[in-house]
Structures are given as C-alpha cells and as structure tokens.
Amino acid sequence: MSxxxxxxxxxxxxxxxxxxxxYLDSDGKWSETLDKAATFSDSETAEDRLAEVRKAxxxxxxxxxxxxxxxxxxxxxxxxxxxxxAEGPSTRLRRPDGSGAL
Amino acid sequence: xxKYSEYDSTLVRERAxxxxxxxxxxLSGELTEDEFxxxxxxxxxxxxxxxxxxxxxxxxxxxxxxxxxKLAHIARTYDRGYGHxxxxxxxQFNWPExxxxxxxxxxxxEVEMHAIQTSGNCIRNTTTDHLAGVARDELAxxxxxxxxxxxxxxxHPEFAFLPRxxxxxxxxxxxxxxxxxxxxxxxxxxxxxxxxxxxxxVFVGGGMGRTPKVGKLVREFLPRxxxxxxxxxxxxxxxxxxxxxxxxxxxxxxxxxxxxxPEFSALxxxxxEEIRESSLQVTDAEVERMQAFFAPPAYETLPDSxxxxxxxQAEDTPLGQWARNNVVPHKQSGYSAVVLSxxxxxSPSGDLSDKQMEAVADLxxxxxxxxIIVTHTQDLVLPDVRSDALEALFTALVDLDIAxxxxxxxxxxxxxxxxxxxxxxxxxSIPVAQEIRQRxxxxxxxxxxxEMSLKISGCINACGHHHVGTIGIxxxxxxxxxxxxxxxxxxxxxxxxxxxxxxxxxxxxxxxPALEKALKTYVKLxxxxxxxFIETFRRLGDKPFREGVYGA
Numbered sequence: 001m002s003x004x005x006x007x008x009x010x011x012x013x014x015x016x017x018x019x020x021x022x023y024l025d026s027d028g029k030w031s032e033t034l035d036k037a038a039t040f041s042d043s044e045t046a047e048d049r050l051a052e053v054r055k056a057x058x059x060x061x062x063x064x065x066x067x068x069x070x071x072x073x074x075x076x077x078x079x080x081x082x083x084x085x086a087e088g089p090s091t092r093l094r095r096p097d098g099s100g101a102l
Numbered sequence: 103x104x105k106y107s108e109y110d111s112t113l114v115r116e117r118a119x120x121x122x123x124x125x126x127x128x129l130s131g132e133l134t135e136d137e138f139x140x141x142x143x144x145x146x147x148x149x150x151x152x153x154x155x156x157x158x159x160x161x162x163x164x165x166x167x168x169x170x171x172k173l174a175h176i177a178r179t180y181d182r183g184y185g186h187x188x189x190x191x192x193x194q195f196n197w198p199e200x201x202x203x204x205x206x207x208x209x210x211x212e213v214e215m216h217a218i219q220t221s222g223n224c225i226r227n228t229t230t231d232h233l234a235g236v237a238r239d240e241l242a243x244x245x246x247x248x249x250x251x252x253x254x255x256x257x258h259p260e261f262a263f264l265p266r267x268x269x270x271x272x273x274x275x276x277x278x279x280x281x282x283x284x285x286x287x288x289x290x291x292x293x294x295x296x297x298x299x300x301x302x303x304v305f306v307g308g309g310m311g312r313t314p315k316v317g318k319l320v321r322e323f324l325p326r327x328x329x330x331x332x333x334x335x336x337x338x339x340x341x342x343x344x345x346x347x348x349x350x351x352x353x354x355x356x357x358x359x360x361x362x363x364p365e366f367s368a369l370x371x372x373x374x375e376e377i378r379e380s381s382l383q384v385t386d387a388e389v390e391r392m393q394a395f396f397a398p399p400a401y402e403t404l405p406d407s408x409x410x411x412x413x414x415q416a417e418d419t420p421l422g423q424w425a426r427n428n429v430v431p432h433k434q435s436g437y438s439a440v441v442l443s444x445x446x447x448x449s450p451s452g453d454l455s456d457k458q459m460e461a462v463a464d465l466x467x468x469x470x471x472x473x474i475i476v477t478h479t480q481d482l483v484l485p486d487v488r489s490d491a492l493e494a495l496f497t498a499l500v501d502l503d504i505a506x507x508x509x510x511x512x513x514x515x516x517x518x519x520x521x522x523x524x525x526x527x528x529x530x531s532i533p534v535a536q537e538i539r540q541r542x543x544x545x546x547x548x549x550x551x552x553e554m555s556l557k558i559s560g561c562i563n564a565c566g567h568h569h570v571g572t573i574g575i576x577x578x579x580x581x582x583x584x585x586x587x588x589x590x591x592x593x594x595x596x597x598x599x600x601x602x603x604x605x606x607x608x609x610x611x612x613x614x615p616a617l618e619k620a621l622k623t624y625v626k627l628x629x630x631x632x633x634x635f636i637e638t639f640r641r642l643g644d645k646p647f648r649e650g651v652y653g654a
Contacts (some may be wrong), residue, residue: 017129018199019154058131061149080584081521084530085151089522091450091532 007070008039009046010077011053012085013063021085022060024053030060034075034086039068103164103473104249104395106214113257114211117218121145122204129201144224145207146217150525153197157220158210162230162248162272163191163476167463170474172213174459180206185459187444187452189516189567190269191229191476192220196523218256223264225255225337230272231280232477235396236485238433242292242300244274246392247329250384254330261337265344266352268337269309282478282594284308284317285570287354288336293323301325306336306366307358308598310564315355316598320367326389328374331382335374339366399471399486404436407489411438414492421496423545424507429492430483438489442482442499443506443514447539450532451517452480454504461502469495479516479555481509511548512556512621513539516567520560520577521584527560529577529584529610534558537614551621554635555594570594572636573620574601575613586613590620590647591639602644605652616651623650 011024015032022030023037031037040046046065053063068077077083084090106114121141128138142148146157158173165173173193177185180202181195188194198206210216219226228248235243251270255261261268271286273279276293283289289305302324308317324332340354343361358366408431415426430439442462444452454462466474466484469491475483482504487495499505508514515538518524520531535558542548557571561578568574574589585607592601608616621635627646628638639647 014149014153016135017201019149019152019197021152057134058129061135079582080529081151084521088152089532090530091522091536 008041008068008075009043009065010034010037010039010068010075011046011050011063011065012037012082013053013060016057016059016061019061024049024063028053034077037075039070039075040065103166104161104392110214111211114214114216114218115208117145117216118204118207118211121207125200125204140222143221144218145203146220147200147203148221148525150196150523151521152523154200154203155523156195156198156203156206156217157188158193158195158215158217159220159227160192160215160476161252162228162234162245163232163478164245165474165476166213167466167472167474169213169215170459170463170466172209172215174456174463176206176209177459178456184453184455186450186519187454187476187480187482189478189480189518189565190227191232191478192227193476194519196519221267223266223268224262225251225258225264225268225270228252228255228270228272229281229286229478231274232475232479232481232483233280233430233439233485234272234274234475235398236432236434236437236439237275237280238431239277240274240433241276241294242274243393243396244272244290244292245396246389247290247292247302248272249392249395250330250388251333254333254382261341264337264341265346266349266354268340268354270333277596279594279596279598282567282570282598284598285310285314285567285594286317288333289317290329295323299325302329304332304336307355309353309355310567310569311353312350312562312564313353313356314564314569314600315359316600317355318358318363320363320370327384327386328378329384331377331380332370332374334377334382335370338373339369343369398434399473401434401437401486402488404488404490407436407438411489411492420500420507421493423549424496424499424505425492426549427507427511428505428509432486432489434486436489438487438492440484440487440492440495441477441509442484442504443508444481444504445508445514445539446503446506447513447543448503448536450519451515451535454482458502458504461498462504465495465498479514481514507545508548510553510555511545512542512551512554512573513548515539515556515558516571517558518560518566520558520566524560524565526563527577528562528579529560529586531558531560531566531575531577534575534577534586534610534613538617541614541618550631551625552631552634555592556617557592567594568592569600570598571601572634572639573617575617576603578607580607584610586610588613588616588620588651590644591636593636604644604648619651620647623647626650 026038291303304321305317470486517535521527554572557567559566559568570592589601
C-alpha cells in the first residue's frame with residue numbers, strides 16, 4: 001500500500017468488551033473518537049505498529065489499517081465504510097444514542 | 103404453540119452457561135478471537151460495524167406475548183431500545199456488550215428462546231408462511247412439521263459443520279407461497295396425493311446471494327412419515343459432496359447445478375434407502391403430538407364477517423385504506439388476520455422499539471390469543487382478530503405508528519441493515535428505503551400501482567432479497583462510491599423468478615428517480631389497472647423498461 005493517493009494511515013479495531021469502534025492514539029491507548037487517532041505517514045510503520053497491538057487481543061479485536069487524509073486539523077477516512085464507523089449510522093431512528101426512537 | 107420439554111429447557115440453559123464461560127475466557131485473554139469467533143457465531147453473536155450484534159431465533163416466526171415482552175426488556179436493558187426483525191423471521195439486537203450476552207441468553211431461556219444456530223454453517227431457523235394456521239388457502243398447518251425439523255436439526259451432530267449455512271422453509275398452501283420456499287436450500291410444500299394422503303413436495307437448491315437460483319423439484323410427493331429421513335438423506339449427500347474449498351461455491355444450489363437434478367436425486371434416493379425405515383420415521387403419534395401444540399385457539403362461534411369487512415374496505419377513509427391492504431381473510435368465521443406494518447415513513451424496515459413491542463404484546467392478548475407472527479417481509483401479524491374489533495385495533499395501531507396501509511405495496515419494502523450497520527455491505531440501504539417511502543407517500547398512488555414488492559440489499563449477499571423483488575435494488579461499490587443496480591421481474595412466490603439487472607448502476611442521487619421512471623413506464627404500458635407490474639414486465643420484457651429508465 002502506498003501513500004500517494006492519501007496522506008496518512010490509521011489503526012482501528014473493535015473494543016473486545018463493548019464491540020465499539022476504537023482508534024489507536026499516539027499514547028498507545030484506544031480512543032473511541034477518530035480525532036484522537038494516531039496517524040502514520042507510511043504503511044510500513046503502520047504495519048509494524050499493527051503487529052504490536054495485535055498482541056493485546058483481550059482489549060482490541062481484529063485491528064486493521066485504513067487510509068485517511070488530513071483536511072486542516074480534521075482527519076477524514078477515505079472510504080464510506082470508515083466514515084460511517086467514525087460517525088455512526090446515518091439513519092435517524094437507529095443512531096447509537098437512541099435519539100428518535102419512540 | 104410448542105412448549106419446551108424439560109430436555110429443551112435444560113439444553114438451552116446449559117448452552118447459556120457454557121457461553122458465559124467462553125466469554126469469560128475471551129475477556130481474560132485465555133481465548134484468542136480466532137478461537138472465540140466460531141463459538142460466538144454458534145450462539146448468534148456477530149461483530150458488526152459499530153458493535154456486537156445478537157441474532158435471536160424465532161422458530162417459524164411465532165412469538166407468544168410474554169416472549170415479545172422479554173424482547174422489549176432486552177432491547178431496553180441491554181441494547182438501545184429497539185430490535186430489528188429480519189428476513190428470516192428472527193430478531194437482531196445491534197448494540198449488546200459482550201459481557202452481557204450470556205445474561206441475555208439466560209433471560210431468553212426463561213421464555214423458551216435462544217440464539218442457537220442463528221449463524222454458522224449449520225441448519226438455521228426453519229421458516230414458514232406467516233399465515234400458517236389461519237390462511238384460507240391452506241391445505242394443512244405446516245408448523246408441526248417445522249417444529250419436527252427444528253428438533254431434528256438442533257445440535258444434530260452430523261450437521262454442525264456443513265460446507266455452508268443451510269435454510270429450510272415450508273408452506274402449507276396449495277396455490278400460493280408466502281414463505282419463498284423456492285429460494286431456500288430446501289423448500290417444502292404440503293400437498294395431497296391422489297388418495298388424499300398428506301405429504302410433501304420437495305424443492306432443493308434454491309437461494310440468493312451472489313449465485314441466485316430457483317429451487318428445483320426433486321420429489322413430487324414424499325409421504326408424511328418420511329419427512330425427516332428424506333431431509334437427512336439430502337443433508338448427507340450435501341455434507342459429503344458440497345464444496346469446502348471455495349466459500350462462494352459451497353451452498354447446495356451449486357452442488358445441485360453441478361450434478362444435475364437426476365444425478366443429485368439418485369444420490370439422495372440411494373442414501374435414503376439406507377435410512378428410510380429407521381427410527382427417523384415420523385409416526386402418526388408424533389404427528390398428533392406436534393399438532394396438539396398448534397391446535398386452533400378457543401375461537402368464538404361468530405357469524406361470517408366477510409361482508410362487514412368488505413364494507414369497511416370500501417370506505418374512502420384511512421380505516422378503509424388500511425382494511426383494504428392490511429386485513430387478511432381468516433379461515434375462521436368472524437375473524438381476520440392483521441398485518442402490522444413495520445414500514446412506517448419514519449423508521450427502517452423491521453425496526454420496533456421496546457415500547458412498541460410491549461404494546462404489540464398487549465394488543466395480541468386484547469385482540470387475540472396472545473400470539474404474534476414475524477413475517478419474512480419484516481412485518482408482524484396478529485393472526486386471530488375478531489373482525490368486529492378491527493376498527494378499535496386500527497386506532498391503537500395508528501397511535502403506535504404501525505398502521506401504515508402499505509402491505510404488498512411499493513413501500514412495504516424489505517431492506518437489509520446495509521452499510522449503516524453491516525460488516526459485509528458495500529452500500530447503505532436504509533437511507534434509500536427511507537427516501538423511497540418519503541417520495542411515494544400517497545397511498546392512493548400506491549394502490550393504483552397495485553401489488554408489487556420492492557427489495558433492497560446493501561451487497562451481493564442479498565439479505566434484502568433483491569433478486570426476487572418485482573423491483574430489486576442492489577447496493578454496490580463503484581470505484582469507492584456507493585452505487586445501485588436496478589433489477590426488475592423477480593418473484594418469491596409460487597411463480598418464483600429472478601430479477602434481471604436493467605442496465606448500468608445509478609449513483610445514490612440517481613437511484614430513486616430511476617425507480618420513479620420504471621414505475622411511470624409500467625403505468626404507461628400496462629393493459630389495464632388490473633395488470634400488475636410483474637405481469638406487464640413478463641408480457642413485454644425488459645426493453646421498454648430500459649428505454650423508459652435510461653432513455654431510448
């Protein structure tokens with residue numbers, strides 16, 4: 001994977017206990033917000049870091065890398081899938097906070 | 103409905119205890135995800151886009167009021183206040199935490215429910231006609247046979263690791279199929295032979311997904327006592343010869359196609375010869391025992407209500423619209439079956455909040471005998487409503503936002519969770535469905551369009567049954583963007599057929615206008631208002647629709 005079409009890579013996975021989306025931050029902890037994610041400028045460094053975090057399986061499940069880009073201070077995933085993972089479902093009734101439910 | 107024996111109860115309770123231990127070991131790090139994944143899947147627990155998802159089995163779609171209340175309690179206590187009824191007559195909870203799942207399974211066991219075999223390469227929940235037991239066109243109630251299959255297939259040691267998942271569906275109606283049986287690995291229709299004996303017509307090798315197939319007839323008449331031994335023979339042939347080297351070619355439909363029906367049937371017959379006279383035979387006593395669980399409730403003796411219901415249906419009022427579309431004739435004089443639409447203009451197909459679930463449970467007792475049916479088209483049915491109570495029930499359903507009069511209309515659309523929730527999806531499906539409901543919200547227009555089905559899937563796996571919609575929409579990934587194919591001409595009924603892709607995929611912005619063009623083409627081309635969309639399509643083919651949608 002090369003960084004020619006995007007500016008950075010992010011490591012993500014699902015928290016084993018909650019199942020919720022998490023991003024590896026620069027302190028090596030798992031954050032539930034994308035803005036706190038650590039960014040890697042090349043895929044090789046990201047792959048090396050991914051190999052390390054895979055050892056913490058009781059905390060994070062199925063971690064992987066996805067490409068993103070920095071728009072000013074804002075980190076934006078390139079794929080619709082990762083945008084939805086970061087922002088939650090796009091439907092009113094089924095928002096994660098339950099808003100809109102009867 | 104079926105009541106658990108002590109054996110059933112013990113089995114389900116022990117499975118929940120076993121899973122509690124497995125979860126504990128996963129959280130302590132003793133089990134890796136690779137080790138844990140097959141264990142959680144065998145208990146219906148997936149890891150989806152945002153959270154874990156628990157799929158709970160609803161055998162043949164039949165729920166008692168107290169079970170619905172338990173689902174409401176689970177939605178409120180362990181989830182986010184709602185559940186999602188699926189196209190396999192199950193329910194899914196989208197937000198449970200791993201640690202709480204064993205407790206949810208304990209709670210389900212209290213009301214004779216579980217999540218066993220709702221995932222994995224095993225025999226899944228057996229489904230059937232949502233009007234089973236009350237349909238006027240029914241030859242016999244298929245549910246006793248569904249329950250026999252459930253008991254035979256649950257924890258069957260030979261069939262726990264099949265090449266791929268396996269789905270069985272029944273219908274008891276001679277002339278109509280409301281259970282999409284020919285789109286299942288095995289589809290079974292109750293029939294009578296020339297001597298008036300009840301038996302089964304058996305179809306094998308139907309299914310959707312990336313290689314859609316309509317099931318092939320393999321046996322015109324199977325005597326009743328051989329139901330289980332014949333199914334066992336089919337499963338044995340599949341288990342031995344089904345492909346395990348390629349997940350995309352592992353379903354039985356691929357095997358049936360590869361061998362051809364004559365050779366496949368011959369192999370089944372040969373296997374069957376070995377076991378036909380074994381203890382797998384279904385005795386008359388066992389049939390009677392099972393039928394007793396599904397005996398008709400204590401109906402009152404009431405006068406025929408057809409004329410009164412017809413009068414209500416003729417009214418040009420919201421009640422009349424609802425009665426025309428959502429009230430179904432019942433085989434018992436004075437009663438009707440009622441479809442509760444989980445397709446309101448505001449919520450995703452199949453979703454129901456905890457409060458709505460509790461209210462539906464109450465209504466099932468107030469206006470029936472405490473039973474609720476989940477349909478494979480993501481609605482609910484109250485099967486035994488006194489026809490003289492329809493108006494009062496309608497008022498209650500309006501208050502709950504489950505009285506949309508769109509049963510078998512364009513907006514009664516099946517829709518999978520799509521990319522908003524699902525790990526496999528390529529595109530969102532719920533927002534497309536919601537836009538369609540908002541765009542086509544005039545019930546008079548929907549009535550003018552007449553009977554049709556619209557089915558949307560967010561990927562090729564076809565949980566939204568797009569292959570068999572009169573109109574199907576398939577979400578795909580086109581160079582990183584969500585795009586949608588339009589398909590026409592599918593049917594899941596007794597005239598089962600697969601839809602045909604009309605042409606190039608549309609962008610998210612284009613797909614609903616494209617649908618509108620297809621509808622306008624139909625209205626322009628139909629010979630009369632009585633000719634349905636699929637009849638027009640079958641008469642003329644796809645060419646005029648392609649021209650209508652894409653331009654000449």
